[in-house]
Amino acid sequence: MNRVDTAVHVEGLRKRYGDTIAVDGIGFDIDPGQVFCLLGPNGAGKTTTIECLEGYRRPDAGSIRVLGLDPLADHGELRRRIGVQLQEASLPARLKVWEILKLFSVLYEREKVPWSLLDHLGLEEKRDAYFDKLSGGQKQRLFVALALINEPEVVFLDEITTGLDPRARHAIWDLIRGIKEGGATVVLSTHFMEEAEALADRVAILRAGKIVANDTPEALMRSIQRDDEVRVHVEGSLDAAAIEAIEGVATASIDGDQLIARGVGRGWIARLVNGIEAQDASLLDLSTRRASLEDVYLALTGEDEYSPESPATEEAGT
Ligand SMILES: Nc1ncnc2c1ncn2[C@@H]1O[C@H](COP(=O)(O)OP(=O)(O)O)[C@@H](O)[C@H]1O
Ligand SMILES: [Mg+2]
Known part of the structure; x- marks a missing residue:
């Protein structure tokens, strides 16, 4: 396993869909073991960025290294070393929780099924439940479990708490803190200010495909004169x-x-x-x-685009 000084390196990343410029020339570095947060409103380019880092989307321009690897050229090796959060639609409704865990263990060529993840993520009593019978928070916890099956060095979580009630959200926050304590790097996207403030070592604020700030939450708060x-x-x-x-x-x-x-x-x-x-x-x-991170965010992105506590029904992964 190669050791790298930088878990993720991005330079000049661009991606457009037709006339829409989704990511407009961004760059950032993430140190190993950090929780890095992409914070921005819907449509800012968070998902596109994360998919490019995961190797699921081909950038129009720019260079990306994850664990020193090229997400496209080295996709096979990288897939074994990163944790990717699934979207709800990608799981069959009529599989039970334990079957899903087993299936993914096989897909990731694990010798043993890491059953302890169920207990660790508070899903032990849901072991025999069908996927479609899980609550929103339980599904998200299962996605976290699946993202951790291969003991990844970098974990990508895209708006993992969108649509969850505050209690379920806090449960996920504890899981993310646990992942960091385990030594992995976490790349997180969110449009919740409190989430970035609560979890991130570094926050990059994304607006219309551009990074308008990238610093520690504390430094961002100090940066606005208030x-x-x-x-x-x-x-x-x-x-x-x-x-x-x-x-x-x-x-x-x-x-x-x-x-x-x-x-x-x-x-x-x-x-x-x-x-x-x-x-x-x-x-x-x-x-x-x-001053809070919210003040920084409003100062940088303009109040018009920010709706506090976006509706709980909002679709994740947009
Ligand atoms: N597959 C796609 N085809 C066309 N436009 C897309 C596609 N995916 C995203 N977009 C557009 O690109 C922009 C950035 O989207 P996205 O990366 O999903 O942002 P975010 O995750 O921050 O909400 C938006 O304007 C969105 O409508
Ligand atoms: Mg998104």
Whole structure:
């Protein structure tokens, strides 16, 4: 097995379908063992990119290396070393969970069926259930199990939590963290901000076939200039002008017993609290709002394209 410094290397990748430019010259590198997230709205080019990396689509231009291999020329070897998530339509409804696991073990030429995956993914009690009787979350967990059958070094998961309720989504998040702990590289696509924020070591924000940002979630959040906002409830009276005079406070407004202050830099919140106490008012509660990945995303992609918590019925793999 060849060791590589870069699990995935992409340069100048382009793909169009007729007049539609799906992927418009993108490049990125993924370090081994990282969770890398392609974040973007529907139609941004996530699935096309992932299919090119998996060797299931031929790019119009660009070069791709996965584990140092060419996804098209070295497809046979790569197929054994990567984990690919199936689409629902690719499984026969009238197969039982254990039969599916066995079938794929044979396809991947495993000597033993890795039954422990069922237990690990919380599917043990569904062992004898037909595929079409599984819930959405159980099907997705089975797809994760199938993607892991060959103990892959890189796992591709395309919108794996789309259409799941929050509970099932969190279960999948735990599985993804487990895959990373096992040492594999994970390439994940999502249009859920919280998912990228919760899981990714690096996030590439994709918009209309182009990468508009690629960094750690923390660095992305730092990259947008945005004041922190603090809301406090106080007992007693406050002088807004005196609050605004505090170093680091940009604006302060008082509405009844609530003070809303915005500020930048380090330490201003502590100085604000001291300033409030100095004014003979006592603080009842305090909440802060810091920049989130969502703010970065909106700043980079434009609000019009983002629909928060897209409908649960949306088709995966579009
Ligand atoms: N097989 C296809 N034929 C024609 N157009 C396609 C095909 N697959 C995707 N597209 C188009 O390419 C663009 C990118 O699609 P896709 O890669 O599926 O994005 P995403 O996964 O981010 O939703 C979209 O405009 C989509 O309509
Ligand atoms: Mg897609």
